[in-house]
Each structure stands twice: as structure tokens, then as C-alpha cells.
Amino acid sequence: MNNHEIDYEIYGDDMQFVEIELDPGETTIAEAGSLMMMEDGIGMETIFGDGSGQKGLMGKLFGAGKRLLTGESLFMTAFTNTGVGKKHVSFAAPYPGKIIPMDLSRLEGEIICQKDAFLCAAKGVSVGIEFQRKLGTGFFGGEGFIMEKLEGDGLAFIHAGGTMKHLTLSPGERLRVDTGCLVGMTRGVSYNIEMVRGVKTALFGGEGLFFATLEGPGDVWVQSLPFSRLASRVFSAAPQIPGGRSRGEGSVLGGLWNFMDGDD
Template sequence: MNAHEIDYEIHGDDMQFVEVELDPEESVVAEAGGMMMMDSGIDMETIFGDGGGATKGLFGKLMGAGKRVLTGESLFMTVFTNIGHGKKKVSFAAPYPGKIIPMDLDELGGKIVCQKDSFLCAAKGVSIGIDFQKKLGTGFFGGEGFIMQKLEGDGLAFLHAGGTIIRKDLQPGEVLKVDTGCLVAMTRDVDYNIEYVGKVKTALFGGEGLFFATLKGPGSVWVQSLPFSRLAERVLVNATVPGKKRDEGGILGGLGDLFGDR
């Protein structure tokens, strides 16, 4: 094992957090600002780069940090190390309602490709980098952009996504079509492409967008029921107008605003 062997427990239902148990000298790496609580005896150190182990030289560190900038993440990550005696615990909270997914990279072929904002934390030794989508169509219309994150190594990593998460194991040649925003992660052998919905009327008035993702096996795919972008859009659309309270139980619903007091 190159990555540290950590133990964990996931608490909660819709607003989850993961509690990681560290033996002496074991470490876990997380996004800056993701920590919820920790025991005394745990040292917290901010590092420059992607946190994938010891990076040699200034150029290597700059390359790692530059990759994280491309995915929209912070230049820095935080390493939590048990420097005390006995087992210590540190917890990391999900940023919005959904589920935390534990990923054992050793059992998943050593690599996972995922949404650029889904990573929560991982055992030290797991490399957090970028994965370029080689096909321009996938990059421009894939919902998650031309760049996705990749997690490589043989340790545990934890992802977070919205709503309910389902894992689909695809057989060789089996194809799954997914809304582009609902794709959370996939194993390294899954062929990921973007397909036009095919019908102009469906594209314009169907409400599902112009493109969807086609995922071809073999491999495993994780799909979320509620992308954060969809949740945020619904919140904005239904936000209460300042100084005015909407009656959610009204017969007219949203149309009531058109006939309300002027």
C-alpha cells in the first residue's frame, strides 16, 4: 500500500459527514475548509499543490497547483496527521444535501474520473489531478466541461454528490444514457461521450437540454439524482420577492403573482 490505511464511518442521512479514524502518523488530505471537527493531537498543515504525496522541486509543486486551478479548486489543500498517541478522529462535512460515497481505489482499478467539485477527502497518498476529455464535443457540451478530476492511487477517497446516488455496473458494450449534470464518477475503462438528443422539438421544449452523456462499458458509473446546479436553479426561480410573501398553497400558485396587489 502506498496510501495510508484509514478507517471511517459515515454519519447522517441527507446532510452527511464522514468521520475518519487515524492511527499514529496516519494522514488524510482534504479540500481547504472542509473540516468539521477533530480530536486534539491531530496536526493540520496547509500544502501547496494537489496533495498526491511528496512532490519534488518547485516546478512539480507549481504543476500540481496549476492543475487544481484549472478544475476551479483552491491552490491549497490541507493534510491532517495524527501526531499523538492512540487513535484520533477528524470529520469532514458535505457542503450541501446529498450522499458521501466511499471509493476504494485499490478495488476500482487505481483510478476514478469524477466531477471537478465532488472530491471531499482521501487518504494521504491518493493523487488528486485533472483528466482532460479528449473529444471536443464532450468538453464543450458535457455539462462538467473539458476538464474533470481524477483520483489515482490505492487508498480510500470520499466523494459527495446531491440527492440519491446509484452505482451502475456496465457490461462490455452496454450503454447508459445520462443527463450530463447527473454524472458523478466513473471507472477508468468507461468510454464517455456526448450525444445530441436528435429531435429539434425535444431539444427546444423537452426541458432536458440539447445533449446527454453516453457511457459505454465495461466499468462502473455513479449517478446523482439532484445535481447542485439544478437545486440552485430551482431555489433562484422560486425565491421570494423581497418584501412579498408568496402563498404556496394558493390555487393559482405562481400565476397568483400576476394578479397580486400592485
């Protein structure tokens, strides 16, 4: 194997974190800001690129450029067990959902996922980009023209919002998914964008104008709560005027409190 072999355990239900066990000399890489805690004896190092062991300056620049195009930082953090005996380091999910372990050695060495799904991985996993062949996929795909591609033969961990559903598509079997709900897929799955049929459905259906059409064979992971949908609900419930309360606070007690507080 080219990747470091790591053991892990996932804790929690809706707000999960993954605890990774490192033997002496083993390393895991993670996105900046995802660290939850680590034991004494684990060293941190900021690395340039995707942590896949690119050789030479041009290789590192190419790896960093791929991460920049996917909207991620140019740098990643490597956590290495520099002590004696097994050590543990934990990484937390950024919002409510599920952490999904992906054994790339069992997934033909590659998984394509939405650009902000990657959480952490064994050192040696390459975090690259996947260009969609059709321009319509990029313009209307909900996740942009570029998706992330994780390559290697080790463990990688991605995060999905809400509840995750794993499906296996047979050859020729098709599945239609809301564009924001697509988390990841294996490379054998073809991915395209299809417009909602019917003027009334498109304008008044409330589900958007486009959805993703996936065709097997391969595996697909779907999430119930895309972060964009969660952020939209939070924003709509936030105060709409400076120093004011949310316009959505429409209960009798809420109105009484506003009256007593001097609000109009």
C-alpha cells in the same frame, strides 16, 4: 501501499458526514472548508498542490496547476494525528446527498469524477485532471472540458447530490445520462456527448439539448440531484425584487399576509 491506511464511518442519511480514524502519524487530506470537527491531538497544515507527495518545486507547481484548472483551490489541508492513540476528524457534505467511499486499490487505481465531487482522501491520493478527447464533450458536457482524476491505492471520498446509483456496465453496454447527473466512472468507461434527437424534443422537452453516453466495461456512479439543478430551484424561489418576497408565494394566506403587510 503508497497511501496512508485510514478507517472511517459515515453518519447521517441526507446530510452526511464522514468520520475518519487516524493512527499516530497517519494523515488525511481534504478540501478547504469541509472540516466539521476534530479531536485534540490532530495537527492541521496547509499544503500546496494535491497532497500526493510531489517532489521538488516543479512537481508541486504542476500539482497545484492541475487543481486550479479543475476550479479548486491551489491549497489543500492535511490533518495528521500528532498525539498518542487513535484520533478522529470529521468532514461534512456541502449539500444534501451521499458521501461515497472509493477504494482506489479495487478500482484499478483511478477514478474519474466531476470536478467538485472530491471531499477528502488518504494522504498520497493524487487529485489531477482528465482531458476529454472530443471537443464536443467539453463544450456541451455540463461539467466542463476538464474532469477530476483521482489516482492512488488508498481511500478517497466523493460527494453526490440527492441519491446515488451505482451501475456496472458490461463490455459494449451503453447508458444515457443527463450530463449533470454523472458523478464518476472508472477509466474503462468511454464518455461522449450526444444531441437529443427531434426538434420538438430538443426545444420543448425541458431536459436540455445534450446527454452523456457512457459505454462499458466499467463502473458508473449517477446522482439524482446535481448541485446546478438544486441551485436553479433555489434561485427561482428567491425574492425577485429588492426587499420583496418570492413571486412563488402564491397561497391565499400568503396573499393575505402581503395585503396586511402593505405589499402591492
